[in-house]
Amino acid sequence: MVSNPVLEAIKSRRAIRSYEDKPVPESAIQTMLEAATYAPSAINVQPWKFTIVTNKAEMKKLSDTAKPMLVRMLPDVGDEGLAGLKKRLADPNYNIFYNAPQLIFVSGLKSPYGIYDCSMAAQNMMLSAYTLGVGSCWIGTAVALANQPNVKADLGVPEDHEVHAAIIFGYPKGGFPKAPEKRPAQVLKRIT
Numbered sequence: 001m002v003s004n005p006v007l008e009a010i011k012s013r014r015a016i017r018s019y020e021d022k023p024v025p026e027s028a029i030q031t032m033l034e035a036a037t038y039a040p041s042a043i044n045v046q047p048w049k050f051t052i053v054t055n056k057a058e059m060k061k062l063s064d065t066a067k068p069m070l071v072r073m074l075p076d077v078g079d080e081g082l083a084g085l086k087k088r089l090a091d092p093n094y095n096i097f098y099n100a101p102q103l104i105f106v107s108g109l110k111s112p113y114g115i116y117d118c119s120m121a122a123q124n125m126m127l128s129a130y131t132l133g134v135g136s137c138w139i140g141t142a143v144a145l146a147n148q149p150n151v152k153a154d155l156g157v158p159e160d161h162e163v164h165a166a167i168i169f170g171y172p173k174g175g176f177p178k179a180p181e182k183r184p185a186q187v188l189k190r191i192t
């Protein structure tokens with residue numbers, strides 16, 4: 001495959017779940033936010049808004065509230081992954097934000113395309129972070145809680161907006177792990 005910096009970032013970014021106790025510099029945050037704003041969006045509405053959290057006690061509080069809520073929400077099916085997640089969520093030492101130094105919520109005006117637009121912005125943030133040596137991990141387990149009216153208000157998210165993504169950032173402890181090969185693309189059909 002052709003190699004260039006964009007492909008390198010796409011193929012080497014990893015979900016990072018262990019972080020150095022070191023803040024992400026403001027210059028890196030600004031670069032990531034700017035990268036987010038260059039994402040494509042339906043009818044160019046650019047709906048993304050950001051809530052930046054660096055207070056670890058607040059993150060722990062959110063994590064402690066999210067965990068029992070998720071355990072109640074998740075179905076009791078015999079799925080191995082789900083059972084593992086439920087077990088982690090029941091562990092008092094598990095922090096859904098992995099003690100990362102930085103958490104950013106991406107919200108957008110409620111709309112049919114908001115989730116796609118904000119997800120694109122989120123991916124731009126994670127890829128640009130990687131190019132700066134900053135690790136990241138999308139935290140889907142935080143979104144249901146973030147959309148509870150009282151939490152949403154605390155995050156500064158207006159009532160007519162929805163939180164679509166929560167991403168943690170920080171310097172990876174021990175560097176970036178090597179990316180494993182992913183399954184090859186499955187082309188269902190070529191219509192020529």
Ligand SMILES: Cc1cc2nc3c(=O)[nH]c(=O)nc-3n(C[C@H](O)[C@H](O)[C@H](O)COP(=O)(O)O)c2cc1C
Nearest residue numbers: 013014015016017096137138139140141142179180
């Ligand atoms: C929508 C979404 C939600 C995710 N939620 C979580 C999460 O709550 N906790 C977590 O540790 N990782 C979460 N992840 C990260 C995935 O587990 C990770 O991307 C996947 O295992 C592939 O690993 P990689 O990113 O290193 O390629 C999420 C990823 C996505 C895209």
